[in-house]
Amino acid sequence: MLGYLLRRVTWLLGSLVVAGSAIFFLLRVLPGDPAVTLLAVGASPDQLDAIRHQLGTDRPLLEQFTGWFGGLLSGQLGESLFTRLPVLDQIVGRLPVTLPLALSAFVLSLLVAVPIGILAAVRRRGVAGIVVSALAQLGIALPVFWVGIILVWLVAVDWRLLPPGGFPRDAWLEPTLAARSLVLPVITLTVAQTSVLVRYVRSATLDVLNQEYIRTARSLGYSLTQALWRHGLRNGAAPVVNVLGVLLASSLLGTVVIESVFALPGLGTLLLTSVKARDLPVVQGTVFLMTATVLVVGLVVDVVQRLIDPRLRGGAG
């Protein structure tokens, strides 16, 4: 296990370096000069030079590159071209919106999808099974933001039950307001994630149902529920846990679109406005942190999977 962990962490560090370099070089092939973008056309050469010096784009590419990686190691991601605020502070400032949104949607979709997926598998020829499969198919086909817009229209505009968007200025100092403004976004994201997860749970359960140990357990007098609970759950969990990593990552990324629908001042909105303003350091830092999160989640999932499934642990693995 220790050797495996060591190998896996080394792999993670390697991936982080690759991802960091890819992000850096992708952004540095910029055909326009960031200094020109910043000052608008018509600035004097002196001003341009001054800005280039301030941005550090007058230094050789290799030096900028080592600077970016050195910054990563010491937790410095540079500062925004426009607000002059440190990128890391900006990102941290957005987390109170994005983290509760992503995490509660993740947990909720798990709570909803697992029972529904198992039900759909057990009753696969019945009405419940067919309805669930059809709804899941529909949920995948409909764009997330469409679901969000329709929810806003019905719940917020027509019935005036919840705010249609925005987030209180004092954030979580006004807990009720903050929570209320996250209800619709969380529901929207949950609908999207549940549609994906239900299908995996369903097919994992179907696999388990066809196994001989379930038949054996049944022949020993267990009910189907008991057999599934004692033997099926752990066996069926492995493939589902595998998807959870992807699901958590897509919850995090889904916030980009969701925050745009509901005008929430979260990480996704920060990223989107920075992309449109070509605020390189912010884009670079935010994209790197998001990618890093996805990679770390992947590692955690692999380790958890080994803990669940002893077969993966044995031998050379």
Add this chain to the structure above:
Amino acid sequence: MSVPTLESTAVEAGPTPGVRTRRGVRSPAFVAGVVVVGAILALALVSLIWTPYGLDQASPGARLSGPSALHWAGTDRLGRDQFTQLMLGAWTAVWVGFSSVVVASVIGVPLGLVAAAAGRMVDDAIAGLIDIVIAFPTLLLAMLLVTVYGASTGVAVTAIGIGLSAEVARLTRISASRVFTQDFVLAARTCGTRPVMILVRHVLPNIWHTLVVQATLAFGIAVVAEASLSYLGLGTPPPAPSWGRMLQEAQATVSVAPWNVVLPGLAVAATVIGVNLLGDGLRELLDPQLRERSRQGADR
């Protein structure tokens, strides 16, 4: 982090009694898929030569009007005909979907084949690369590219295509290496057949049906991705219409003109579901083993 793949997207994949998917006798789902996809394609193609109104032709007297004989899908805030935009949006969706799938196949298929054919070192390297690309989400790649080049259809196609290519490469690698362990490949090798010829003559014919099905599924994913990017203002730039941007523009007036939101959303959903049904039908139609089994009436 490897993702288990779902074998089927159909509501129920097993052959139902009475409906045998023999050659000539198609499943109703497949027929529905063909009809829906055909209709969308027809709309897209017709939009190239004819639309009910001009794209920028506004009827000032009929702003945000509902569907009527004059405007089949109503009008938007500026009084522009929505059916015209839906038709032109269909073209954008089809075009972006198709190009993204081409980009994904051009990158993914050779990569997967090389990984399957080459030795362990190359295989491991490519497998690792695929894992990294899968972990790097399409949306973030699109955002990086838009920061550099600005929003354009080309950027959207590139980002979506690269994002999809990882899955194509993964599938190609798995199916091809399964074929490589077969005896007829060994026999061909013993006869001195060159590796390229083995790929062309023995491997590709055995995996192409899997790839075609994957391509139809990828097309659906690409259509949703394009709509999302356009909704965020990162995809097809104005004036070219896109279902995603129609939704973005209609969001503010949803309480007054809900059909402006409902229709483009349904267009996206219909395309994706149609393509998925088509893919499932193709899977049963093309896969020789599946065909054989369903002919014998065996349950999958």
